[in-house]
Amino acid sequence: MRDGASRLMRGDRLERIVVAGGGITAWCAAAAIKRRAPFLDVTILACAAAPDALADRIACTLPSLLGFQEDLGIGVADGIVRTGSGYRLGTLFAGWATGLPDYVHAYGRYGASFGPTAFHLHWVRSAQDGSAEPFDSHSPAAALARAGRFVPPTANSPFADHEFGLTLDVPRHATMLRAFALHVGVREIVGEIAGVTLDADKAITSVDLADGSALCADLFIDATGPQARLRGTIDAVRDDWSAWLPCDRVLLAEPGGEPAVLTTVTAHEAGWRWSSGGQAGFAYASHAISDGKAARVLRNASGATPGEPIRIRPGTRPQPWQGNCIAIGDAATEIEPLEWCNLHLALSAIDRLITMLPGRVATSVEVAEFNRQTRAEAERVRDFLAMHYRTARRDDPLWRSLAATEPPASLAHTLAQFAERGRLPFHEEETFARDSWAAVMIGQGFLPRRVDPLVSAIPVASVRAAMAHQASAIAAALPHVPTHAAYRAAQTRHLTQ
Incomplete structure (x- = not known):
């Protein structure tokens, strides 16, 4: 009887997690899960970083990043000084x-x-x-x-x-997180997603790669940015927040200055622009200003040439966890970077997942509670x-x-x-x-x-x-x-x- 119970417990145990994504959000998720649950087999599918994932691209962060890194054992030397970060008050x-x-x-x-x-x-x-x-x-x-x-x-x-x-040097910070994740035992697979196979219950059975191989897991973490290349195959249900958050475009520029301890956010008739030293940006409503004129506004203010406009659909998935797939970061919630919450919401979801790790198959009560807390937090940030x-x-x-x-x-x-x-x-x-x-x-x-x-x-x-x-x-x-x-x-x- 005891042997049967033991086999049942082993069969119900969560064993394999795949994290999909190529930016800071994905590496944070993989590193945190493996560090705090070392018994799990954690694989990151390091696909190309999504250019429109603001959680992976905005240099300014809230204080929560420091606590997140400290919990993982990433100290000041590696997490701040060697990555060229500045302090923000x-x-x-x-x-x-x-x-x-x-x-x-x-x-x-x-x-x-x-x-x-x-x-x-x-x-x-x-x-x-x-x-x-x-x-x-x-x-x-x-x-x-x-x-x-x-x-x-x-x-x-x-x-x-x-x-x-x-204030991050984003490429250097991503490199540090990747090195840390690999150090603690995360397995990296470099590849591109060709498709996702679902079963009859809309659970993911495999992520199919461009080279013909496939990745299977008990749980999939989607950190692929707004396209939500895993979670988006299950459904496209979203809450629309555009009535209250008007900016649906973001331009980024890299002036190359020193990070500032105080980030300046200046209102504009079509939105707002900011400067944090090494990064400058302009968040704007596309119906109020053209992309070309917005680029000139940012260029004149920062002295640097901005990249292509990043599109935002302000809103959130009311159910970021569906089946055996959890969306985090921009795959779950898209918001303009006002008050620098993009990465924070991703880190919070990662912490929440770790404290609520399921068995091999999550129960409905676990999924519902994760979604309730995640939605409540996102809506309060929206407010x-x-x-x-x-x-x-x-x-x-x-x-x-x-x-x-x-x-x-x-x-x-x-x-x-x-x-x-x-x-x-x-x-x-x-x-x-x-x-x-x-x-x-x-x-x-x-x-x-x-x-x-x-x-x-x-x-x-x-x-x-x-x-x-x-x-x-x-x-x-x-x-x-x-x-x-x-x-x-x-x-x-x-x-x-």
Whole structure:
């Protein structure tokens, strides 16, 4: 009896996984699965990287990449310094609210809580009586970023608890991830997909290659970009987000400069453009500007010639996991790179898969829960990006139309709660902290109508004194922090000594 049970358990065990794709997303998936589940046979089908996969091409990342690499055992030397990455503390938004100053969305806290209420609620009271300094002046990370300085979180200083992302040298980072994946035991097969064979239940039985061979597995991970060359053979069901996220084209250019600690995002009548040092881009709505004119806008701004336009279909697959195939990255969700979420969503899906690894055949409850969480996270990212357009203050036809468009119900609820008393509802699968939501809405002049009653528990004078003390502590510490360039140079020297 025990032998029969053992054979049954072995027969039900997940053994073979194939990851299809040639970019950062695919190598992250293969490396993470093999590293954290070394008993699995993990093969990557390294087909040509999709030129329209933004998760594989955008240089700016959120802080989640650092945690992802740390979990795998990729340290600062290999994951940052040797790959030529720069540190990112946030994004400067320019021209998003006419008549208001530019503002910074930084990674980390804004101010410090007073009593039972969040800092931004006290700031709102100060704004109503005219005594408030700019909201981002209370962010240690924003102060560092505006000054072009960088230091990791440092105990017993104003810079003790901020977060930071990276600006990647994308080819070098992909090379590092490939080397790491092969080191931990991932098997690489270089080839091109010629077709996909499905069984009667629309499960993949094999991925057929151009050389006539075929790859079989228990589970297939589709990281092939927007074409979703595996998952797309099962169905084409997608949720369309174009009503709220207008940019359906992206141009990229490589000016060749040093990575910037603060990425600048400048609004344009047809979308927005950005510069992160080594990479520049322009995300735009094709009905508002021609591809040729968009290329001239980016060339004039960056001094570099952009490549071909990348098409985006804003939206997501409500069921990225179907049968024995899971879509991640652009194969699951396509969004413009505003706030740099493309790679983050892929990494989150990889982590979610590893924590929910199925048997040889996944049960319906496992698939449904993965899809529920993944969709909820993607929709909340959609809401955060759409909030930028909904609360912006520009008089261009595109922007007026977006501000007048009825938002998704979940975003409408968030905006209504914030507009009344500055409250931000809790969501389970939330990428951005409450301080991030507050930073963008306040930065764009979307302020609550009323003050939260709880702020009156702290006297106005006490709050003003505490705010002034926090700001002065940041200002006093700032000159002692190295510039971003100096910090990177010191790391490089330390590595080569």
